[in-house]
Amino acid sequence: MATPRLLFVDDENSIRVTLTAILQQEGFEVTSCATVPEAIEAINKQKFDILISDLNVGEPGDGFTVVSAMRRVQPNVITFILTGYPDFESALKAIRNQVDDYITKPADVHSMVQSIRKHLDNPKLVHVPIPTKRVSDVLRDNKQQIVDAWYKLVMAEKDLAAIKLSRPERVDHIPVILDSIAKRIENHPEEPAPEAIKAAAAHGALRFDQGYSIPQVIQEERFLQRVISNTLQAHLLVIDISTLIPDMVTIGDALASQLEESIRAFQLKERRAA
Numbered sequence: 001m002a003t004p005r006l007l008f009v010d011d012e013n014s015i016r017v018t019l020t021a022i023l024q025q026e027g028f029e030v031t032s033c034a035t036v037p038e039a040i041e042a043i044n045k046q047k048f049d050i051l052i053s054d055l056n057v058g059e060p061g062d063g064f065t066v067v068s069a070m071r072r073v074q075p076n077v078i079t080f081i082l083t084g085y086p087d088f089e090s091a092l093k094a095i096r097n098q099v100d101d102y103i104t105k106p107a108d109v110h111s112m113v114q115s116i117r118k119h120l121d122n123p124k125l126v127h128v129p130i131p132t133k134r135v136s137d138v139l140r141d142n143k144q145q146i147v148d149a150w151y152k153l154v155m156a157e158k159d160l161a162a163i164k165l166s167r168p169e170r171v172d173h174i175p176v177i178l179d180s181i182a183k184r185i186e187n188h189p190e191e192p193a194p195e196a197i198k199a200a201a202a203h204g205a206l207r208f209d210q211g212y213s214i215p216q217v218i219q220e221e222r223f224l225q226r227v228i229s230n231t232l233q234a235h236l237l238v239i240d241i242s243t244l245i246p247d248m249v250t251i252g253d254a255l256a257s258q259l260e261e262s263i264r265a266f267q268l269k270e271r272r273a274a
Helices: 013-025 038-047 060-075 086-093 110-121 134-143 143-156 169-171 175-185 195-211 215-235 241-273
Strands: 005-009 029-033 051-054 078-083 101-104
Touching: 005 013, 005 038, 005 060, 005 110, 013 029, 013 110, 029 038, 029 169, 038 060, 038 195, 051 060, 051 110, 060 215, 086 175, 101 110, 134 175, 134 215, 134 241, 143 169, 143 175, 169 175, 175 195, 175 241, 195 215, 195 241
Parallel strands: 005 029, 005 051, 051 078, 078 101
Antiparallel strands: none
């Protein structure tokens, strides 16, 4: 039987060096990587039988990016997530069609090797890579969840919650922003659409009438950016990685241009009211 080829991904040097040496002693041919780009390069250049990736390679959830890349390029590879949170099993069950098993830190080497060999001896059917989506589709599909998460953050901020508004009055602009971002990603990422600028200006003027300050308008925008980032992080396995970075840049540009237009309209109304 050929020596099993294993890709090990972890940004902690001590763990990477130690586990690599142990796995080699156990009869595996090991390639180790410290970053997601290194891992993706290895996946595209070499053939593997097993992948073990830390859940958080530099950033939370990066391990899922590595798993996603492996699934698309080498769908029959046995995949393991290495995590310091054993209660994360419930979350992993939701993506069992992409992750074969998980290993808890600190790893028990004997149990880990047993688990690897068990999967090698009893391989599952080839994983069918899940269809990928553009970031714009993920935003549309999760629009309500984004609104709910954003509203929860806002209401937890005492300074913002003190402004007496109904939920519809607070959140009515969020779906508009998300739709405009999605359209900008798909159509004209270099410039905002006229209707998006108009909506941003109307929002800024409305926030002035509702008693906001400019820092409060900015804080709401920061919360939205955070929720969008968290949403995309939670859906990395279905996102088309090849467009993720330019789409994230477009999101940042879109939010910045809309915020600028909102503040401009806010200040104009403020001057007129003085």
